[in-house]
Amino acid sequence: MIELHGVHKRFATGAAALDGVDLSIPKGEVFGIIGRSGAGKSTLVRLLNGLERPSEGRVTIDGIDVASLAGEPLRSLRRRVGMIFQNFGLLASRTVADNVALPLRIAGVDRGEIARRVPMLLDRVGLGDHAGRYPAQLSGGQKQRVGIARALATGPDILLCDEATSALDPETTRSVLALIAELNRDLGLTIILITHEMDVVRQVCDRVAVLHAGRVVESGSVGDIFLNPRAAETRGLLAEAGDGAVDLAGYKGAVVRFTLIGDAVWQPVLTHIARDTGVDFAILGGRIGQMKDKSFGQLTLGLTGGDIAAALSALEAHGSVSR
Numbered sequence: 001m002i003e004l005h006g007v008h009k010r011f012a013t014g015a016a017a018l019d020g021v022d023l024s025i026p027k028g029e030v031f032g033i034i035g036r037s038g039a040g041k042s043t044l045v046r047l048l049n050g051l052e053r054p055s056e057g058r059v060t061i062d063g064i065d066v067a068s069l070a071g072e073p074l075r076s077l078r079r080r081v082g083m084i085f086q087n088f089g090l091l092a093s094r095t096v097a098d099n100v101a102l103p104l105r106i107a108g109v110d111r112g113e114i115a116r117r118v119p120m121l122l123d124r125v126g127l128g129d130h131a132g133r134y135p136a137q138l139s140g141g142q143k144q145r146v147g148i149a150r151a152l153a154t155g156p157d158i159l160l161c162d163e164a165t166s167a168l169d170p171e172t173t174r175s176v177l178a179l180i181a182e183l184n185r186d187l188g189l190t191i192i193l194i195t196h197e198m199d200v201v202r203q204v205c206d207r208v209a210v211l212h213a214g215r216v217v218e219s220g221s222v223g224d225i226f227l228n229p230r231a232a233e234t235r236g237l238l239a240e241a242g243d244g245a246v247d248l249a250g251y252k253g254a255v256v257r258f259t260l261i262g263d264a265v266w267q268p269v270l271t272h273i274a275r276d277t278g279v280d281f282a283i284l285g286g287r288i289g290q291m292k293d294k295s296f297g298q299l300t301l302g303l304t305g306g307d308i309a310a311a312l313s314a315l316e317a318h319g320s321v322s323r
């Protein structure tokens with residue numbers, strides 16, 4: 001369990017990067033931290049791996065106060081907390097295998113053990129046959145896989161991903177996120193994913209916290225936060241991700257937001273209700289997609305004509321309706 005209690009971080013310049021953050025991240029969860037540039041995401045990561053100390057408050061991992069550690073206990077904590085970065089952080093002059101071996105060398109693991117472990121780590125990320133290549137000979141997605149193998153080398157139980165897919169195209173992002181989800185499932189790793197992209201959170205996270213100006217403005221399950229955002233900052237991020245609706249000023253019909261989850265997405269709900277009630281539906285906005293393992297649909301609907309009250313109660317029988 002990772003916990004932040006009343007965490008503030010102020011820099012000597014007077015900048016407050018974090019301004020009273022409380023968070024609990026249970027073991028084995030994929031937890032997203034989303035926010036715009038400058039929200040405090042990277043500062044939060046640096047507190048988790050002991051690179052910075054809070055100005056106030058406590059960051060604990062399994063009850064251990066990270067800021068209280070120094071020397072070997074701090075090194076041992078860092079071995080438990082693997083990290084991957086937006087720019088991969090690979091050494092250009094070393095082969096893939098050497099890059100992955102580096103944390104093991106630093107930890108003092110003997111040569112034989114390194115030679116045994118590195119191929120297993122590369123197999124784990126699907127790069128078993130790339131051991132002798134150099135980073136410049138790899139695609140972005142492959143470089144990030146090497147970054148992941150290196151992060152796994154010391155056998156961590158937590159993986160911090162700081163904008164790990166921000167430099168990748170959408171298809172490669174999907175495959176790297178699929179690998180991250182697999183590591184969570186197979187190895188039980190707790191994963192903290194820092195991102196400014198809603199789609200990244202939607203694809204793999206169980207829960208999410210929205211960070212704005214150093215504060216958590218809302219947090220909860222990805223379904224709750226994405227389908228019923230309360231904070232203006234979350235709504236803004238969702239609108240930018242294409243989850244908005246057309247301008248409704250001047251629209252004459254009744255407007256509702258209709259949310260379907262799971263198999264209900266497959267049902268021809270609107271055509272049935274239209275036939276039964278005589279109501280015409282206009283689709284004014286929305287999205288049908290996948291949230292981790294669940295399908296969802298959220299539509300902004302305009303209703304005109306027919307028996308509107310009957311249509312609304314029929315919609316409620318299939319999903320949730322809000323105005």
Ligand SMILES: Nc1ncnc2c1ncn2[C@@H]1O[C@H](COP(=O)(O)OP(=O)(O)OP(=O)(O)O)[C@@H](O)[C@H]1O
Nearest residue numbers: 011013015016017036037038039040041042043044
């Ligand atoms: N070492 C530092 N000294 C002074 N101010 C800092 C320092 N590190 C971060 N800040 C400030 O703290 C705030 C939060 O920065 P941080 O890098 O944590 O944000 P972020 O959400 O990760 O942004 P980005 O996505 O752009 O990296 C910013 O206003 C930044 O200028």
